[in-house]
Amino acid sequence: MLLFKCKPTIYNFEAFSEFAEEFEVGEGDLVLTLSFLYDKVFKPLNLKCNYIFQDKYGLGEPTDEMVNSIFKEAQEFNYKRVIAVGGGTVIDIAKLMTHSDVSEDIDLYGLFTKKIPFNKNKKLVIIPTTCGTGSEVTNISIVGFIKKNTKFGLAAEELYADDAVLITEFLQTLPFKPFMTSSIDALIHGIESYLAPKSNAYTELYSLRAIRIILEGYLEIAEKGKEYRNEIMNNFAIASNYAGIAFSNTGVGAVHAISYPLSGKYHVAHGEANYQFLTEVLRTYYNMDSEGKIKELNTYLSTILDVKDDAEVVYEKIDEILGNFLYKKKLSEYGMQQNDIDEFAGLVIETQQRLLKNNYVPFDKSIISSVYKNLF
Incomplete structure (x- = not known):
C-alpha cells in the first residue's frame, strides 16, 4: 500500500528576483499572475517572458468561463513552462494550462469527469501568494461550473x-482577511488529513505539525496584534506547505465537500466557506464515533489551546480564537435559503464522492442536511 509521496521539488526564497535569476525566467515562459503583482514585482525586472493576468477575466474562485477565456489567450503564446504566481485561483488554472490541448473549445467538464485524458506537455512552477491552499504540492485543481452551481475537482x-516555490516577499503584502481565510483553509487541510482513512505515520508528521504552527501563530497574533503576522509569515507558509503535503496523500473530507455548494451558488471565498463548517463537522464526527481517532485529535488540540480535554470545550475554543479575527456568519447571512438545505445536501452526495470517501465516518444525505440546518 502506498503511504506517502511528495512530487514537487520545494524551494524557498526571500524575493522573487532571486527566484527569477536561479530559474532563468525568460523566453518560453508563460506567467499566470495578477495585474497588481506585475506592476509591483515583475515589471521592474524586465523579464523576457509572456504574461496572462487572471483578474482580467474576473475575481474570486475559478470558474469554467474564466478558464476558457484564459485558455483562449494562452493559445497566442508558444510556451514550454507555466509559472503560476498567485492564490488558489491562479494555481488551479495554471495546472490545467500544462495540458497539451489548451484551447477555448476544450470540453472542460469532460476533462474534470475524466472523459478526456489529461496529457501534460509543459513544465509547471507554482509560487503561492497566500498561506493556505497548499495547492503548490497537490495534484488537484478545483473549478466552479456556473450552470451547475457547484465545484468539481480534478485529481490527476x-x-x-x-517545482513549488515559497517566496516570503509575496506573503508580506497579504491583507489580513485573505491571510486569515487562507491560513484557516490550511488548518482545515491539516485536520481533515489527520482524520482521513488514508492517514498514516508519515502524513501525520506533516498534518500535526501544520496544525500546531498555525494555532500557535494565531495565539501569538492575538497577543501581539494583527501586524505581528508579518514577522511569522514564513512559518505560516511552511505550515500551509506541510498541510498540502499531508492532504495530497490522504485527501480532505466533509468540511470541503459540504462547503462547495455554498461557494458555488453564493460565491463565498473557499477558505471562508470552509471555516463555517469546521467545528460543526468535527462535532458531528465526535457524536457519531467519539472513541476513534478524533479523540486523539481533540487531546492534541487541547494541549495547544491549553484547555480541558473535552470535545465541546475544544471546539468552542477554536471558534473563539478564529472568531476574534473573522466573524462566523449564519449560512442565511450569505443569502442561503431554507430550500437550499436539501438541494445542497443532494448536490454534495451527487458530486463530491471523491471527498466524502475521505471522511472520518460516513455521511449520508440526512447527516449533511443536519449540518446545514444547524448552521442555517
Whole structure:
C-alpha cells in the first residue's frame, strides 16, 4: 500500500528576483499572475517572458468561463513552462494550462469527469501568494461550473507541479482577511488529513505539525496584534506547505465537500466557506464515533489551546480564537435559503464522492442536511 509521496521539488526564497535569476525566467515562459503583482514585482525586472493576468477575466474562485477565456489567450503564446504566481485561483488554472490541448473549445467538464485524458506537455512552477491552499504540492485543481452551481475537482498525477516555490516577499503584502481565510483553509487541510482513512505515520508528521504552527501563530497574533503576522509569515507558509503535503496523500473530507455548494451558488471565498463548517463537522464526527481517532485529535488540540480535554470545550475554543479575527456568519447571512438545505445536501452526495470517501465516518444525505440546518 502506498503511504506517502511528495512530487514537487520545494524551494524557498526571500524575493522573487532571486527566484527569477536561479530559474532563468525568460523566453518560453508563460506567467499566470495578477495585474497588481506585475506592476509591483515583475515589471521592474524586465523579464523576457509572456504574461496572462487572471483578474482580467474576473475575481474570486475559478470558474469554467474564466478558464476558457484564459485558455483562449494562452493559445497566442508558444510556451514550454507555466509559472503560476498567485492564490488558489491562479494555481488551479495554471495546472490545467500544462495540458497539451489548451484551447477555448476544450470540453472542460469532460476533462474534470475524466472523459478526456489529461496529457501534460509543459513544465509547471507554482509560487503561492497566500498561506493556505497548499495547492503548490497537490495534484488537484478545483473549478466552479456556473450552470451547475457547484465545484468539481480534478485529481490527476499530471497536475503536480515540477517545482513549488515559497517566496516570503509575496506573503508580506497579504491583507489580513485573505491571510486569515487562507491560513484557516490550511488548518482545515491539516485536520481533515489527520482524520482521513488514508492517514498514516508519515502524513501525520506533516498534518500535526501544520496544525500546531498555525494555532500557535494565531495565539501569538492575538497577543501581539494583527501586524505581528508579518514577522511569522514564513512559518505560516511552511505550515500551509506541510498541510498540502499531508492532504495530497490522504485527501480532505466533509468540511470541503459540504462547503462547495455554498461557494458555488453564493460565491463565498473557499477558505471562508470552509471555516463555517469546521467545528460543526468535527462535532458531528465526535457524536457519531467519539472513541476513534478524533479523540486523539481533540487531546492534541487541547494541549495547544491549553484547555480541558473535552470535545465541546475544544471546539468552542477554536471558534473563539478564529472568531476574534473573522466573524462566523449564519449560512442565511450569505443569502442561503431554507430550500437550499436539501438541494445542497443532494448536490454534495451527487458530486463530491471523491471527498466524502475521505471522511472520518460516513455521511449520508440526512447527516449533511443536519449540518446545514444547524448552521442555517
